Amino acid sequence: MREVFQTELKEVQTRLIEIAKDSTRVMELASAAFLTSDVTLADQALASADAINEKALSLDESVIRILARQSPVSRDLRILVSALRISASLERMGALAGHIAQIARFRYPGSAVPSVLADTFKEMGELDIRLGNKVVKLLENTDLDLAKEIQAADGRVDELHRKVFDVVLGDDWKENAMFTVDVTLASRYHERFADHVVDISAKVSYLTTGTWNETE
Amino acid sequence: MREVFQTELKEVQTRLIEIAKDSTRVMELASAAFLTSDVTLADQALASADAINEKALSLDESVIRILARQSPVSRDLRILVSALRISASLERMGALAGHIAQIARFRYPGSAVPSVLADTFKEMGELDIRLGNKVVKLLENTDLDLAKEIQAADGRVDELHRKVFDVVLGDDWKENAMFTVDVTLASRYHERFADHVVDISAKVSYLTTGTWNETE
Numbered sequence: 283m284r285e286v287f288q289t290e291l292k293e294v295q296t297r298l299i300e301i302a303k304d305s306t307r308v309m310e311l312a313s314a315a316f317l318t319s320d321v322t323l324a325d326q327a328l329a330s331a332d333a334i335n336e337k338a339l340s341l342d343e344s345v346i347r348i349l350a351r352q353s354p355v356s357r358d359l360r361i362l363v364s365a366l367r368i369s370a371s372l373e374r375m376g377a378l379a380g381h382i383a384q385i386a387r388f389r390y391p392g393s394a395v396p397s398v399l400a401d402t403f404k405e406m407g408e409l410d411i412r413l414g415n416k417v418v419k420l421l422e423n424t425d426l427d428l429a430k431e432i433q434a435a436d437g438r439v440d441e442l443h444r445k446v447f448d449v450v451l452g453d454d455w456k457e458n459a460m461f462t463v464d465v466t467l468a469s470r471y472h473e474r475f476a477d478h479v480v481d482i483s484a485k486v487s488y489l490t491t492g493t494w495n496e497t498e
Numbered sequence: 499m500r501e502v503f504q505t506e507l508k509e510v511q512t513r514l515i516e517i518a519k520d521s522t523r524v525m526e527l528a529s530a531a532f533l534t535s536d537v538t539l540a541d542q543a544l545a546s547a548d549a550i551n552e553k554a555l556s557l558d559e560s561v562i563r564i565l566a567r568q569s570p571v572s573r574d575l576r577i578l579v580s581a582l583r584i585s586a587s588l589e590r591m592g593a594l595a596g597h598i599a600q601i602a603r604f605r606y607p608g609s610a611v612p613s614v615l616a617d618t619f620k621e622m623g624e625l626d627i628r629l630g631n632k633v634v635k636l637l638e639n640t641d642l643d644l645a646k647e648i649q650a651a652d653g654r655v656d657e658l659h660r661k662v663f664d665v666v667l668g669d670d671w672k673e674n675a676m677f678t679v680d681v682t683l684a685s686r687y688h689e690r691f692a693d694h695v696v697d698i699s700a701k702v703s704y705l706t707t708g709t710w711n712e713t714e
Binding site: 346349350353355356359360363366367370447450451455459460462463466467470 | 562565566569571572575576579582583586663666667671675676678679682683686
C-alpha cells in the first residue's frame with residue numbers, strides 16, 4: 283500500500299511539473315505575441331491555456347481519489363493538499379498569460395505596446411518566464427535557495443509594474459486611452475503571474491520546513 | 499467519532515459563512531469608499547481584508563487537521579476539499595475589494611470615479627454586494643436555485659465591465675490617464691470578485707449534484 287502511495291505521489295508531482303512547464307510555455311507565447319503583435323502565437327497561447335485548465339481539473343480529481351483511498355496523514359496529507367493549491371495557482375498563471383495573448387489578439391494588426399514601454403514589458407515577460415522555469419525546478423527538487431531567488435525576481439516584477447504606472451501617469455504620456463487600458467491590464471497580468479509563483483514557492487517551503495514562509 | 503466529525507464539519511461551515519460575510523462587508527466598505535472618496539471607509543475595508551486573510555489561513559489549518567484525524571471519504575472528503583477552495587476564493591474576494599478601497603485611498607481627496615461612470619460603478623458595487631450576500635445564503639443552505647441567480651448576476655457584472663471599456667475607449671472620453679488606469683483596474687477587481695462568487699457556487703453545486711457545474 284505504501285509503495286502504491288509513493289508511486290501515486292510521484293505521479294502527482296510529474297503532472298504538476300508538466301502543468302508548470304505548460305504555463306511557462308503559455309507565457310513565452312503570450313509575451314512574444316504581445317511584444318511583436320503576432321496573432322498566430324496569441325492563438326497558440328490561448329489554446330494552450332485552455333488545455334492547462336483541463337489538465338488541472340483532471341489532476342485535482344486524481345488527488346481527491348488518492349486522499350480517499352490512502353487517507354494520508356501529516357506530511358503526505360500536506361503534500362496532497364498543497365498539490366491542489368499549486369495546481370490552482372498554475373491554472374491561474376496559464377489563464378493570466380492567456381489574457382496577455384488576448385490583448386495582443388484584440389489589437390492586431392496594431393500593437394498593444396507603445397514603444398516607450400516596450401523594454402519594460404520585454405523585461406517583465408522575461409522575468410515571468412524565468413519565474414515559471416524556476417517553479418518547474420522547485421517542483422522537481424524542492425530547492426529552498428530557489429525559493430529565495432523567486433522572491434527577488436518577483437520584487438523586480440513589482441518594480442516594473444510600478445514603473446508602468448509612473449510612465450502612464452507621467453507628463454510625457456501622450457498615448458490614447460486604448461494604450462492606457464491595455465498596458466494597465468497587461469502589467470497587472472504580468473504581476474499576478476509572478477505573485478502566483480511566489481505563492482507556490484511559499485507552499486513548497488512550507489512542505490520542506492513545516493512553517494509558512496509568509497511572503498509579501 | 500462520527501458525531502465529532504459532524505460537529506467539526508458544522509464548525510467549518512460556520513467559519514466559511516463568517517468569512518463570506520466579512521468579504522461582503524469589505525466590498526460594501528470599499529464600494530462606498532470608492533464612490534464617495536471616503537478615506538475612513540477605505541481604511542476600514544483594508545483592515546478587514548487583512549483580518550480575512552488570517553481567518554482563512556486558520557480555517558485551512560483546521561480543515562487539514564480534520565482531514566488527518568478523520569480520514570474522510572466520498573462526500574465528506576469532497577466537502578472538506580471544497581472548503582479549502584471556497585476559503586481561497588473568499589480570501590481573494592476580500593483582497594480584491596481591498597484593492598478597490600486602495601484606489602479610493604490613493605486618489606483621496608480627489609475622486610477615483612469620473613461622473614460619466616459613477617452609475618456604472620454604483621451598480622457594479624451593488625451587484626458584487628448582492629453576490630456576496632448570495633454566497634452567504636448558499637453556504638448556509640446549499641440552495642441550487644440561488645446558484646442560478648448568481649450566474650445571472652455575474653452576467654450583468656460582465657456586461658458592466660465591458661461597458662466601462664466602451665466608455666473609456668469611446669470618442670467622448672476626455673479624462674486623463676489616471677482616471678483611465680483607475681477605472682480599468684477597479685472594473686477588473688469588481689469583475690473578478692463576481693467570478694469568485696461563480697466559482698464558489700459551482701463548487702457548492704458540485705457537492706450537491708456530484709458533477710461540476712461548468713460555468714463560463
